[in-house]
Amino acid sequence: MTNAFAFDAKQFDTAQLESVFLAPARAFAALSVDFTEKLVNAQLDATKVYADTNLAQLRSLAEVKDAEGLKSYLEGQQEVAKELTERMKGDAEKVVALQQEFAQESQKLTESTVKQAQESAEQATETASKAVKEAAPKAAK
Structure with a gap:
């Protein structure tokens, strides 16, 4: 008795499996x-920049020795905040561009696979x- 679910290597097309799946x-x-x-890598780069900026600000704060130094430090904070805001905006744009690129490449890949x-x-x-056409005449005999 043969098993109807037995694996038949002759019918298994590995090239088709490879190309389709x-x-x-x-x-x-x-x-x-x-x-x-x-x-x-984008996140690591951004994290390094933010960490370096924060450390530099802490060093500047640690060097404050008088009221004039504190005033100077606080005034500098506005510029640092502006720079960090611009950096965050650029980082967000970079991530969005990466996501758009991934979506486009995924779509191309999907279209190619479907084709x-x-x-x-x-x-x-x-x-x-x-x-079937070749077997039909033989089966009719």
């Missing part, structure tokens, strides 16, 4: 890793049609 999955994984790397799947389905249909 595995290659697109690897491409999307690579795209995701690249996006994550860029995003993490490839359609082509594979068409080839499979053609192959099946040919097999």
